Amino acid sequence: MLLETVNKEARKSENILNALLEYQKSKDTNHISEEELAKLAEELGVTESRAYSIITFYSLFSTHPRGKYIIQVCNDVPCYVNESTNILEEFENYLEIRVGGTTHDGVFSLERTSCLGCCNMSPAIRIGEKVYGNLSTDDIPRIISEYRRKYDEEI
Amino acid sequence: MKKYNLAFITRNCGKIDPHSIDSYIEAGGYDTALNIFSRNCENIINEIKKSELRGRGGAGFPTGTKIEIVYKLNITPKFLVCNADEGEPGNFKDRFLLENDPHQLIEGMIITAYAAGISKGYIYIRGEYNKAIGILEKAIKQARQKGFLGKNIFGSGFNFDIEIYSGAGAYVCGEEFALIESIEGKAGRPRNKPPYPVSAGIFNQPTLINNVETLSTIPFIIREGAEKYTSIGTPSSKGTRLVSLSGNVNRRGVFEVPFGISVHEIIFNLGKGIPGGRRIKMVQLGGASGPCIPPEMIDLRLDYEEFDKNGLSMGAGAVIVIDDRHDILDILRNIMVFFRHESCGKCTPCREANRHILNILDKFIARTATEKDLSTLESILNVMTDTSFCGLGQAAPTAILTALKYFRYEFLSGIYKEFEIRNAV
Ligand SMILES: Cc1cc2nc3c(=O)[nH]c(=O)nc-3n(C[C@H](O)[C@H](O)[C@H](O)COP(=O)(O)O)c2cc1C
Ligand code: SF4
Ligand code: FES
Numbered sequence: 001m002l003l004e005t006v007n008k009e010a011r012k013s014e015n016i017l018n019a020l021l022e023y024q025k026s027k028d029t030n031h032i033s034e035e036e037l038a039k040l041a042e043e044l045g046v047t048e049s050r051a052y053s054i055i056t057f058y059s060l061f062s063t064h065p066r067g068k069y070i071i072q073v074c075n076d077v078p079c080y081v082n083e084s085t086n087i088l089e090e091f092e093n094y095l096e097i098r099v100g101g102t103t104h105d106g107v108f109s110l111e112r113t114s115c116l117g118c119c120n121m122s123p124a125i126r127i128g129e130k131v132y133g134n135l136s137t138d139d140i141p142r143i144i145s146e147y148r149r150k151y152d153e154e155i
Numbered sequence: 156m157k158k159y160n161l162a163f164i165t166r167n168c169g170k171i172d173p174h175s176i177d178s179y180i181e182a183g184g185y186d187t188a189l190n191i192f193s194r195n196c197e198n199i200i201n202e203i204k205k206s207e208l209r210g211r212g213g214a215g216f217p218t219g220t221k222i223e224i225v226y227k228l229n230i231t232p233k234f235l236v237c238n239a240d241e242g243e244p245g246n247f248k249d250r251f252l253l254e255n256d257p258h259q260l261i262e263g264m265i266i267t268a269y270a271a272g273i274s275k276g277y278i279y280i281r282g283e284y285n286k287a288i289g290i291l292e293k294a295i296k297q298a299r300q301k302g303f304l305g306k307n308i309f310g311s312g313f314n315f316d317i318e319i320y321s322g323a324g325a326y327v328c329g330e331e332f333a334l335i336e337s338i339e340g341k342a343g344r345p346r347n348k349p350p351y352p353v354s355a356g357i358f359n360q361p362t363l364i365n366n367v368e369t370l371s372t373i374p375f376i377i378r379e380g381a382e383k384y385t386s387i388g389t390p391s392s393k394g395t396r397l398v399s400l401s402g403n404v405n406r407r408g409v410f411e412v413p414f415g416i417s418v419h420e421i422i423f424n425l426g427k428g429i430p431g432g433r434r435i436k437m438v439q440l441g442g443a444s445g446p447c448i449p450p451e452m453i454d455l456r457l458d459y460e461e462f463d464k465n466g467l468s469m470g471a472g473a474v475i476v477i478d479d480r481h482d483i484l485d486i487l488r489n490i491m492v493f494f495r496h497e498s499c500g501k502c503t504p505c506r507e508a509n510r511h512i513l514n515i516l517d518k519f520i521a522r523t524a525t526e527k528d529l530s531t532l533e534s535i536l537n538v539m540t541d542t543s544f545c546g547l548g549q550a551a552p553t554a555i556l557t558a559l560k561y562f563r564y565e566f567l568s569g570i571y572k573e574f575e576i577r578n579a580v
Contacts, residue, residue, distance in 0.1 A: 057342035058323035
């Protein structure tokens with residue numbers, strides 16, 4: 001049972017989206033592979049194509065392995081006019097990856113996200129379940145090292 | 156001094172502890188819900204109709220009328236959905252309400268469900284709102300423990316419970332049928348209308364869908380009465396609404412304002428003006444799918460009739476300020492990137508037009524556009540507005556269409572060398 005890692009409430013088939021999300025969250029690679037998807041579909045009692053249509057539709061899912069921590073940078077207008085592009089570029093330079101990429105050690109992925117609903121603290125980013133706002137490029141090294149430390153502690 | 160910032164529905168925000176039901180009850184919470192059981196449904200629906208409350212999710216449909224339609228259907232089960240998918244750039248007022256006063260929403264849902272004869276409610280909330288999800292989960296649990304949710308609520312014979320359903324990153328799921336598909340456990344693609352959700356929604360059962368702010372306003376109206384609510388506002392727009400103010404403005408945030416306030420007052424009195432003494436280049440109203448207006452128009456008042464007369468829409472109440480360091484075409488490009496990403500791909504006009512529009516905008520930005528590009532752009536925008544399958548595609552062109560009207564020289568400067576105004580700042 002792959003879904004054993006997921007809490008009981010989320011295992012019900014009427015809540016497929018949640019079950020899949022919770023399963024993905026339980027993985028260090030933040031993704032669901034095709035083989036896993038086939039098994040998950042069976043466990044949830046739905047067709048594989050239905051499960052596949054879900055994970056390819058919603059942006060919080062990925063079919064490719066990603067980093068343990070996904071850095072989502074918002075670049076929609078309220079953030080954009082508060083220099084979110086600089087934040088994005090600073091992450092790219094600092095992590096030496098492009099948007100959409102993952103660091104070699106598999107710790108970070110960098111993504112662009114649509115508005116996080118935190119425009120009052122733009123420019124805003126989200127890492128895992130945490131939002132960081134009112135950022136300047138100076139904050140980036142600190143945030144990265146915070147997560148590097150967290151990673152080292154957990155491993 | 157004129158009072159801009161009213162507290163009808165934000166009165167508890169920042170004052171009570173959102174993690175504690177007792178804190179809400181001490182502030183008078185749930186009293187209203189307990190008092191409704193002695194009233195009949197028509198009576199409550201009439202109060203809401205009298206308040207002239209209109210949906211705060213964007214479309215502005217009269218709330219009382221929608222509840223009445225569902226109430227009159229003799230079909231069970233019926234569902235109530237709170238739309239907390241808030242995903243349109245520039246909007247964050249629903250998150251503010253969810254994080255600061257979750258029980259007010261739950262109370263509003265209880266009252267609405269009772270009035271419409273519904274026993275099952277969902278809160279569909281975007282997956283990114285982790286903090287709000289945690290607060291809501293706790294609030295629902297507490298409300299069940301105290302007996303405000305569940306079977307036979309306080310001996311009234313009325314059953315109602317709420318389940319949270321979280322989305323997974325798709326703006327289109329705020330659209331009613333996309334949301335329903337998503338709750339049914341599918342990819343969130345819109346369905347044909349009619350039939351409308353009120354008659355054939357979740358699993359084809361009658362489904363009442365309302366925005367977080369709309370439902371959070373209901374306890375006030377039932378507690379204080381429609382008359383008090385309508386004493387604020389203008390002849391065509393009653394009460395207060397929440398405004399999400401963002402962009403290049405000194406004080407960003409959520410403000411509860413009376414209808415009739417001007418965009419100018421919102422930006423300068425509540426928002427304390429533009430940083431660095433710069434000037435406004437444009438203001439986008441409502442969110443990414445809303446109109447872009449020039450600084451000359453900011454005396455516009457928040458009023459359904461006044462917006463209508465100007466051919467504008469208020470959307471979910473966002474006010475996004477863009478200062479004069481920015482290039483309008485560049486901002487429009489950013490908006491279209493959002494729509495290209497969020498288009499669900501179900502219908503051709505929206506799926507294809509987003510790409511074409513971006514290609515043409517790039518030519519204007521590179522200043523290599525021709526007159527033909529301008530007419531092609533206008534025709535694509537109109538086709539998209541007229542033929543897209545759902546509200547996403549129908550409203551996506553609004554920003555550019557209004558910019559073509561109010562900032563036409565910006566486009567002309569992409570065609571003709573003599574138009575140098577664009578880079579004047
Ligand atoms: C693409 C799209 C996205 C939408 N997103 C939301 C949303 O996030 N929240 C919301 O309340 N309404 C949203 N709406 C409007 C809803 O479809 C619906 O009109 C609203 O939830 C009804 O509630 P109300 O009458 O209380 O406004 C969206 C509409 C469209 C077309
Ligand atoms: S208009 Fe866009 S979002 Fe709506 S159904 Fe068509 S492709 Fe999907
Ligand atoms: S635009 Fe970035 S959080 Fe809204």
